[in-house]
Amino acid sequence: MKSFARWLWDWTKSIAVALVVWFFLRTFLVEAFRIPSGSMEKTLLIGDFLFVNKLLYGAEVPLIHTRLPALREPRRGEILVFDSVEEVGLKVVKRLIGVPGDTLSMEAGQLYRNGQPVNEPWAIRSDPMANADPMQREQMRRWQSKYLVAGVDRGTYHPDLNNWGPIVVPADSFFMMGDNRDGSYDGRYWGFLPRLNVRGRPLLVYYSFDGTTYKPLPFFTSIRWGRIFTMPQ
DSSP: OHHHHHHHHHHHHHHHHHHHHHHHIIIIIEEEEEOOSSTTTTTSOTTEEEEEEOSTTOOEETTTTEEOOOSSOOOTTOEEEEEOSSSTTOEEEEEEEEOTTOEEEEETTEEEETTEEOOOTTOBOSOTTOOOOHHHHHHHHHHHGGGBOTTOOGGGOOOBTTBEEEEEOOTTEEEEEOSBTTSOOOHHHHOOEEGGGEEEEEEEEEEEBOTTOSSSSHHHHSBOGGGTTBOOO
């Protein structure tokens, strides 16, 4: 009886330690994330499962809602996972396009930063003729008008999906866009991302499968082996 009690106690301690370690890792170091949409194609695909580095930009301490010191600040061109500015509890992944003080604009689909065209090898145009509907254009106009550079007539300003700005990124904020420019609901619509919303950076793809296939059980039959253990750039 004593040996069984000792065995049970040892197993209980082992499980408790494992749970504490798992909680620590998930809270402060890495967290799993699944790509739910095609807004970051071809960099990230629907069906990609990621590990996200939470320590890099400062992980949040539970309950007291404070952040650990960041190892460094996010940089232009990096992919970030962040809390949605519109829906509580929703995690989103996009690419960082502009940091505080940057002047951004887009003309005929070409992105400009501080007056210079930006080379974006990751960006794709799935539908170059894509356009926002009237309600979305009004949504864009309302928030962008507040951040237009001096000299732009706000009364005649009518932005669209591929033509907008120049706008200036305010302090403690970022401007985010999806790599699939014609299929991404991003900062062009909902505005700037507060720095506090940033949760981490994708570390690697640990699993991936093609959910659009007609094969049964695609989770097992349509694994994208070439994407597993790759690092999104």
